[in-house]
Amino acid sequence: MQRLPDTALTIALASGGREHFGWGVDRHLAADLYDALNQNTRASGQWGKKGAPKIPEYPRPKSKPKCTGPKKAKSVADIYKVFSRR
Structure with a gap:
């Protein structure tokens, strides 16, 4: 994915999903x-005594959750099963 604009659907x-569409560096x-x-x-x-009003943050798309924990190693046979289902 080189040379694609940061606002591209890809x-x-x-x-993290379609909600990130159009969110480039300039919009962030x-x-x-x-x-x-x-x-x-x-x-x-x-x-004064009332205190500062609460101003809501600008709505942003949610980030993709980070993977926690180590990944389980897959064997070549497992990978072959995944691709042979198609």
């Missing part, structure tokens, strides 16, 4: 900037 499926940076501005607003505002 990259999205490799990242824009979401991070949105969250940083909201945090700065909460930190520097003069809210």
Whole structure:
């Protein structure tokens, strides 16, 4: 998967699913900037006794869960069974 744009469907499926489609580096940076501005607003505002309002984070797609634990080694016979089913 070389030379594909970071917003391509192939990259999205490799990242975790269709919800990642269109989420390139520029969109992730824009979401991070949105969250940083909201945090700065909460930190520097003069809210008085009520306290700072809770501003929700920009919605992002969920990441693919990481594999925990070692992978079990497969034999050549197991791999052959998987491919011969087709």
